[in-house]
Amino acid sequence: PARHAIRGSYVTFRADPFAAPAADALVLEEDGLIIMEHGRITHCGPYALVRAHLGENTPLTHYPDCLISAGFIDAHVHYPQISAIASWGEQLLPWLEQYIFPTEAQFASMDVARQTARLFLSELLRNGTTTAAVYCTVHPQSVDAFFEESARLGTRMIAGKVLMDRNCPPNLQDTAQSGYDQSAALIARWHGTGRQLYAVTPRFAITSTPEQLELAGDLLRRTPGLYMQTHLAENLDEIAAVRSLFPHHSSYLDVYAKAGLDGPRAIFGHAIHMSEHDFAHCHHSGCTLVHCPTSNLFLGSGAFRLFDALRPDRPVHVALGTDIGAGTSLSLLATMGEAYKVSLMAGDTRLSAAQALWLATAGAAHALHLHDRIGHIAPGMEADLCVMDPQATPLMAQRSARATTLAERLFTLMVLGDDRAIRATWVNGKVVHTRAEAA
Ligand code: GUN
Ligand code: FE
Secondary structure, eight states, rough: OOOEEEEEEEESSSSOOOSSHHHHHHEEEEEEEEETTTTTTEEEEHHHHEEEGGSSSOOOEEEEEEEEEEEEEEEEGGGGGGGGGGGSOHHHHHHHHIIHHHHHHHHGGGHHHHHHHHHHHHHHHHEEEEEEEEEEOSHHHHHHHHHHHHHHHEEEEEEOOOOEOSSGGGGGGGOOHHHHHHHHHHHHTTSTTTTEEEEEEEEGGGOOOOOHHHHHHHHHHHHHTTEEEEEEOOHHHHHHHHHHHHSSSSHHHHHHTTOOOOTTEEEEEEOOSSHHHHHHHHHHTTTTEEEHHHHHHTTTOOOOOHHHHHHHHHHOOEOOOOOOOTTSOOHHHHHHHHHHHHHHTTOOOOOOOOHHHHHHHHHHHHHHHOOOTSSSSSSTOOOOEEEETTSSSSSHHHTTTTTTTTHHHHHHHHHHSSSGGEEEEETTEEEEEEEOOOO
């Protein structure tokens, strides 16, 4: 049926926990009811109040002892790299050459692209992730395969064809013109079709000529509402290479800015090695930086300065990314746990559980200008939900038994949790993943 309801404890935000005390920012509805119809939340609130709207025959799923959140948002991830995860021994540039380019070359095959897109999206749902900003490969068919599968599932996804016309193997190169033409055709086919959104995706400054970056800027100017995603200031050798390729630009970010790639829908992965000038520019242009802690640790890239990025006098939008295959987990819970550890390691302010959850849900939705659709549990929002089980494993059950506050329950989930802690995932008002009850 088009109408469903779920009952259980749920959490949602009414303010930004980086600006307001957690108790004001995060709302817990201990015995909540969420009614969904035609893919949207129509009613939510205390069960005792909202049940009057249930109607006679609305199927009701009860999740006692679980904690329900808006679906997670992964703001930086490469679907073709799912099979290159756990590649040993290299930092960014040699890692790309040795492991990633050969893996991405396989996506000339539509069969490989379809199978991988299917596996990747089902893994996202098993992890409670319902929206992601996704890099495909240079092959246009890798984008078709991805959006076809996302459309079948009904997920809201942002994705795009990688643009790279230099400094990569010949079988992975487009040209400034072919990359432009192929992107324009994919935008016409997919952007705004159902829940699918397109991101113009130059891989990074090293693999695009100035002409290609200029044409990427043209694409953005031509179609309002498009996203732009790329990598920024991830690794010191990368930054040195960008400086020698673009000697007349004042910084790495300036290479993108001069090409018109720095607006409010620009999504920059990593942004580890940033100057104060770079952060101020990001604040003024409204772009989003994506904190990818498991990737930054795995490749030895460095520590993202989260609270510097969020400095109240010039806050920059920040979201979380798994960055598979440099990242080591598709779980946003695990990524939140690693972001906490990085905040301590970097001598930064200690990231709270509420703040981490904000970055994975409502904060990301705000950064991506999708907060009127996703990231919150409220009437009118699209019905994408993640049902977490704080007792999913014996260890979690042991720890959760002693967790008295909401902050403690959430912190236990993010430090000990992963896909095993996702009891169910709902997309567009329908259940798309259910985990068998732990033995
Ligand atoms: N920089 C350019 N391409 C990539 C990529 O695929 N992964 C990461 N982590 N950084 C990049
Ligand atoms: Fe990446």
